Amino acid sequence: xxxxxxxxxxxxxxxxxxxxxxxxxxxxxxxxxxxxxxxxxxxxxxxxxxxxxxxxxxxxxxxxxxxxxxxxxxxxxxxxxxxxxxxxxxxxxxxxxxxxxxxxxxxxxxxxxxxxxxxxxxxxxxxxxxxxxxxxxxxxxxxxxxxxxxxxxxxxxxxxxxxxxxxxxxxxxxxxxxxxxxxxxxxxxxxxxxxxxxxxxxxxxxxxxxxxxxxxxxxxxxxxxxxxxxxx
Numbered sequence: 001x002x003x004x005x006x007x008x009x010x011x012x013x014x015x016x017x018x019x020x021x022x023x024x025x026x027x028x029x030x031x032x033x034x035x036x037x038x039x040x041x042x043x044x045x046x047x048x049x050x051x052x053x054x055x056x057x058x059x060x061x062x063x064x065x066x067x068x069x070x071x072x073x074x075x076x077x078x079x080x081x082x083x084x085x086x087x088x089x090x091x092x093x094x095x096x097x098x099x100x101x102x103x104x105x106x107x108x109x110x111x112x113x114x115x116x117x118x119x120x121x122x123x124x125x126x127x128x129x130x131x132x133x134x135x136x137x138x139x140x141x142x143x144x145x146x147x148x149x150x151x152x153x154x155x156x157x158x159x160x161x162x163x164x165x166x167x168x169x170x171x172x173x174x175x176x177x178x179x180x181x182x183x184x185x186x187x188x189x190x191x192x193x194x195x196x197x198x199x200x201x202x203x204x205x206x207x208x209x210x211x212x213x214x215x216x217x218x219x220x221x222x223x224x225x226x227x228x229x230x231x232x
Contacts, residue, residue, distance in 0.1 A: 001190055002029060004158040005077065005106055008192050010034035012154065016102055018072025024061060024089075026077040027051035031104070037072060062088040066096040075104045080141075081133045087144065094148045099199040103150065106192045109157065110135040114189035117163040128163045138191055150195040157181075157188030 006029060013021070013035040022041045023031040030052035032040045043057035059065050062085050074093050080086040093103050108129065109115060115135060121127040142152055160181065164170050181188075 001159050005029060005190065005192065006033070008156050008158065009075070009077075009104065009106075012104055012192070012194055013073065013075070016073050018098075018101070020071050021073035021075070022066070022071055023075045023077070024064075025079040027053065027055055029077050031075040031077055032073075035073070062092060064092045064096050068095050069098045069101075071096045071101060072098060073102050073104070077106045078108070080105065081107050081135050082130070086136070090144055090148060090150075094150065094197060097197045099197060101197045102153070102194060103197070104192065104194050105141065106190060107141070108133065108135045109187070109189055109191050110137050112160075112187050112189040113162050114159070128165075138186075138193065141193060145193075145195050149198045149200075151198050152193055152195045154194040156192045157185050157190070158192075159189040160187065163189075 009029070009031045010033060013032055016035065016037075018037050020039045021032050021035050021037045022043060024043050025045075027042055027044050027048060028050055032042070033052075041056040042051075042053045043059055044055050045058065045061065047055055047058070057065060061079060061083060074097060076089070076093070080089060083089055097103065108118075110118075114129065117128045118133075118135065121129075122131065138155070145152060158181075161170060
């Protein structure tokens with residue numbers, strides 16, 4: 001899963017230009033590894049044992065320590081589904097993004113084999129994924145983004161193999177990756193969504209000319225009419 005996400009994030013971030021980018025959470029993945037932006041930060045709530053890049057900031061995800069309209073790109077890898085205030089995090093992301101700035105979000109798809117396994121794990125007590133996560137469906141996430149004037153630009157699904165813990169069984173179901181991408185693309189265990197912050201444009205309003213003013217402007221003085229006749 002991490003290998004698939006890393007490959008997709010590298011492809012997406014390499015084509016996004018700007019000056020400031022931040023990855024929030026999941027420091028085990030280098031989401032900005034392929035980004036060309038000069039200023040890149042990695043933030044988290046604490047310092048874990050393993051990180052792909054050095055952590056720059058420690059903060060609460062519901063209060064981003066950045067000025068409004070200062071970031072060109074924000075990446076949220078598996079942050080919203082493990083947060084208690086997902087809406088507040090998205091509102092903060094919308095605040096710090098510049099107009100036409102972009103956000104990339106990854107999450108587990110509840111409509112997948114992994115999602116079904118998670119439901120069974122809650123009943124049996126044998127969890128495959130972290131049990132404190134509330135997986136967000138893609139239509140639901142799109143509705144949240146739409147309320148914040150975020151327009152979804154791209155989306156990818158991946159990891160179609162069943163939830164296996166051994167390399168042997170993963171190799172056994174390797175054929176499902178290509179088959180799933182072609183025949184049942186919306187049932188991948190993981191999705192990545194790229195959205196753009198849209199800002200309503202300004203409309204120029206001209207002077208409100210009245211009818212009387214327009215008619216008066218079309219009238220020509222008598223003296224000017226006489227001069228025009230005399231001058232042929």
